[in-house]
Amino acid sequence: MTYGQPFVGTDSGPELLRQAGLRKMLSALGWRVEDVPDLEFEALQLSEKSGTFEGNAKNHKLVGAGCEMLANAVEKTLKQKRFPLILGGDHSIGMGSLAGILRAQPETGVIWIDAHADLNTPALSESGNMHGMPVGMLMEGVAPDHRQIPGLEWLADGPRLSPDSIVYVGLRDVDPAERRLIQSLDIAAYTMHEIDRYGIGQVMEMALDHLCAKNPNRPLHLSYDIDAVDPVLAPATGTTVRGGLTFREAHYVAEAVAYTGNLASAEIVELNPSLSCGEGAEATVELGLQLITSFMGKSII
Numbered sequence: 001m002t003y004g005q006p007f008v009g010t011d012s013g014p015e016l017l018r019q020a021g022l023r024k025m026l027s028a029l030g031w032r033v034e035d036v037p038d039l040e041f042e043a044l045q046l047s048e049k050s051g052t053f054e055g056n057a058k059n060h061k062l063v064g065a066g067c068e069m070l071a072n073a074v075e076k077t078l079k080q081k082r083f084p085l086i087l088g089g090d091h092s093i094g095m096g097s098l099a100g101i102l103r104a105q106p107e108t109g110v111i112w113i114d115a116h117a118d119l120n121t122p123a124l125s126e127s128g129n130m131h132g133m134p135v136g137m138l139m140e141g142v143a144p145d146h147r148q149i150p151g152l153e154w155l156a157d158g159p160r161l162s163p164d165s166i167v168y169v170g171l172r173d174v175d176p177a178e179r180r181l182i183q184s185l186d187i188a189a190y191t192m193h194e195i196d197r198y199g200i201g202q203v204m205e206m207a208l209d210h211l212c213a214k215n216p217n218r219p220l221h222l223s224y225d226i227d228a229v230d231p232v233l234a235p236a237t238g239t240t241v242r243g244g245l246t247f248r249e250a251h252y253v254a255e256a257v258a259y260t261g262n263l264a265s266a267e268i269v270e271l272n273p274s275l276s277c278g279e280g281a282e283a284t285v286e287l288g289l290q291l292i293t294s295f296m297g298k299s300i301i
């Protein structure tokens with residue numbers, strides 16, 4: 001998926017992770033792997049007609065149709081009691097992942113690792129880029145009437161994400177409308193400021209406690225936007241923001257989530273190797289693979 005933001009290249013993320021040895025790594029951790037081929041968004045492009053929707057959501061038909069396919073795949077995988085590991089693609093796919101997850105397991109708690117809150121809607125967004133909307137489009141009290149948005153009608157009657165069922169970690173670039181929502185809905189947000197103040201260990205303890213205190217067996221979904229990591233380490237992504245997670249902080253987050261034993265699904269998004277030449281692109285993919293390894297259960301000893 002590349003249609004949720006302006007740059008080409010995010011669609012090569014899955015293939016580069018495969019080439020970097022994803023399958024072998026998962027097998028070594030003891031997973032039985034079924035590698036499902038990439039969803040075909042190119043074919044959808046042909047059926048794209050100019051929409052009647054006047055709101056601010058670029059490529060809403062393409063993003064919507066792609067997310068519908070992903071939602072169905074994720075829902076089916078979870079209902080088979082299997083673990084969907086979702087490879088992006090830009091973060092607009094989070095809409096599809098969340099929709100499918102909430103249909104299969106509505107009690108899921110979501111851990112959103114990101115420099116951004118992705119809490120916009122077509123009415124709120126300043127950019128119109130749908131990779132800034134996956135949380136807003138699913139959240140109770142924020143989500144728009146999807147019947148009005150061509151491509152997203154399928155989302156109209158699905159379950160919504162409750163504001164107390166998500167935690168953010170790593171935020172440092174939040175739009176004014178998003179900030180107001182985080183405050184008014186009292187969403188748990190551990191920004192880079194809290195990470196500096198308390199350290200990543202305590203932040204993850206607070207974040208996981210927020211989601212799991214009342215229900216220790218609650219399934220968890222991890223949405224890992226690679227731009228949460230500092231751009232010195234992960235330059236190959238479309239919306240870099242300075243002052244991000246260090247190498248160890250980024251891994252600690254993944255390890256702490258794996259350690260709960262409750263992780264039921266995960267996605268990694270926004271790898272865009274075409275935005276950084278040579279070494280930077282390779283390093284970003286390599287880091288992505290290492291983070292997947294950590295949240296899929298690799299322990300140091």
Ligand SMILES: NC(=[NH2+])NCCC[C@H](N)C(=O)O
Pocket residue numbers: 090091092116117118120125126127128129131132133173174175225227239270
């Ligand atoms: N998944 C991302 N990288 N999102 C960036 C979003 C940036 C900005 N808040 C927007 O809505 O346009």
Ligand SMILES: [Mn+2]
Pocket residue numbers: 114115116225227228239
């Ligand atoms: Mn981001």
Ligand SMILES: [Mn+2]
Pocket residue numbers: 091114116118131225
């Ligand atoms: Mn994001």
